Amino acid sequence: MALLEVEDLTVRFYTQEGVVTAVDGLSYRIDSGEKFGVVGESGAGKSVTALSVLRLIESPGRIESGEIRFKGENLLEMSEEEVRSIRGNEIAMIFQDAQTALNPVYTVGEQIAEAIEHHMDYGSAEARDRTIQLLDRVGIPEAEERFSDYPHEFSGGMQQRAIIAMALSCDPDLIVADEPTTALDVTIEAQILDELSELADDFDVAIQLITHDLGVIAQVCDRVMVMYAGKPVEKAPVEDLYYDPKHPYTVGLMSSIPRVGDPRDRLQTIPGTMPDLVELPSGCSFHPRCPFAEEKCTRTEPPLVDLETDREAGIETERAAACVEYTEGLSRGLDYTVEVDGPVDETVRQYVEGGSRE
Numbered sequence: 001m002a003l004l005e006v007e008d009l010t011v012r013f014y015t016q017e018g019v020v021t022a023v024d025g026l027s028y029r030i031d032s033g034e035k036f037g038v039v040g041e042s043g044a045g046k047s048v049t050a051l052s053v054l055r056l057i058e059s060p061g062r063i064e065s066g067e068i069r070f071k072g073e074n075l076l077e078m079s080e081e082e083v084r085s086i087r088g089n090e091i092a093m094i095f096q097d098a099q100t101a102l103n104p105v106y107t108v109g110e111q112i113a114e115a116i117e118h119h120m121d122y123g124s125a126e127a128r129d130r131t132i133q134l135l136d137r138v139g140i141p142e143a144e145e146r147f148s149d150y151p152h153e154f155s156g157g158m159q160q161r162a163i164i165a166m167a168l169s170c171d172p173d174l175i176v177a178d179e180p181t182t183a184l185d186v187t188i189e190a191q192i193l194d195e196l197s198e199l200a201d202d203f204d205v206a207i208q209l210i211t212h213d214l215g216v217i218a219q220v221c222d223r224v225m226v227m228y229a230g231k232p233v234e235k236a237p238v239e240d241l242y243y244d245p246k247h248p249y250t251v252g253l254m255s256s257i258p259r260v261g262d263p264r265d266r267l268q269t270i271p272g273t274m275p276d277l278v279e280l281p282s283g284c285s286f287h288p289r290c291p292f293a294e295e296k297c298t299r300t301e302p303p304l305v306d307l308e309t310d311r312e313a314g315i316e317t318e319r320a321a322a323c324v325e326y327t328e329g330l331s332r333g334l335d336y337t338v339e340v341d342g343p344v345d346e347t348v349r350q351y352v353e354g355g356s357r358e
């Protein structure tokens with residue numbers, strides 16, 4: 001059984017500008033111990049998806065429909081109390097901004113130990129020992145001494161490590177990590193991603209990793225879902241996505257990953273911006289930005305198609321894409337080639353060695 005199954009999830013925000021459909025009929029699954037990536041530009045609906053899984057959508061937002069099954073139980077039908085006991089316990093979260101996750105008036109160690117005492121029913125000495133072990137395990141040197149440091153005495157990278165320790169402290173089954181390393185220096189980012197990936201294996205915890213950066217996905221994830229304007233446009237095992245992307249938007253995201261020896265000194269981005277979610281373009285939402293778009297793309301909204309069965313993709317799908325090419329067929333087809341130099345999971349490291357991000 002999958003650990004998490006999201007089925008046909010729709011989330012809307014009722015704003016003064018109109019009704020924003022931030023997530024639209026989204027389905028996916030994450031298996032136990034699996035590292036699942038969600039990627040897309042700003043406004044794709046990645047964070048809203050993550051907040052839905054934690055049942056943290058607040059007014060003016062509303063989960064309109066769908067099911068979110070965690071270990072077979074629909075989170076959307078649970079009482080607030082039941083959800084609270086799952087949150088932070090069986091499902092932990094890591095957000096981008098360490099400052100909001102760590103309370104400045106308590107020491108780092110106290111905060112983690114308190115979470116352990118609260119969720120795991122440990123005594124204070126045991127909780128302290130476990131905290132020190134965890135701080136050490138996430139790569140904080142002299143963990144015993146650093147237990148009594150305040151958050152401001154930690155560097156940004158160390159704060160993020162402490163947050164990872166906090167997330168792991170209650171032995172969760174799933175960690176939802178939303179842009180966990182975006183605020184960090186590129187070299188530190190690569191180190192922390194490596195460790196996160198290793199820790200997930202060691203602790204047998206699944207990860208839903210949210211990022212706008214396919215290089216980050218490459219370093220950590222097994223499978224990936226690419227989102228655009230609230231919908232999945234492609235789902236694939238990470239290697240397949242890199243070597244053989246099926247959706248033009250994925251190809252656009254890939255061209256913004258720098259590579260070693262690449263003469264470009266700035267990231268290429270996909271021309272145009274994410275559409276207004278109150279009023280999406282007709283047909284395929286990506287068509288105004290798609291270099292392969294034809295007239296028919298303005299008429300038909302392509303469903304996510306399972307590329308192995310040619311049927312509409314369900315939550316179990318391994319390889320799927322939502323492009324007119326896979327339903328009606330484009331008259332000129334999708335004409336691109338992809339060149340990947342070296343193993344996929346070294347992409348990030350290569351570019352760290354190759355130069356700076358800007």
Ligand SMILES: Nc1ncnc2c1ncn2[C@@H]1O[C@H](COP(=O)(O)OP(=O)(O)OP(=O)(O)O)[C@@H](O)[C@H]1O
Nearest residue numbers: 013015020022041042043044045046047048049277
């Ligand atoms: N509190 C809110 N009020 C109104 N609209 C919201 C709210 N939160 C999200 N939205 C809408 O949902 C859309 C998707 O937001 P979401 O944060 O999930 O995007 P994202 O893919 O995570 O991008 P980012 O990387 O910028 O966080 C936003 O563009 C916005 O229109």
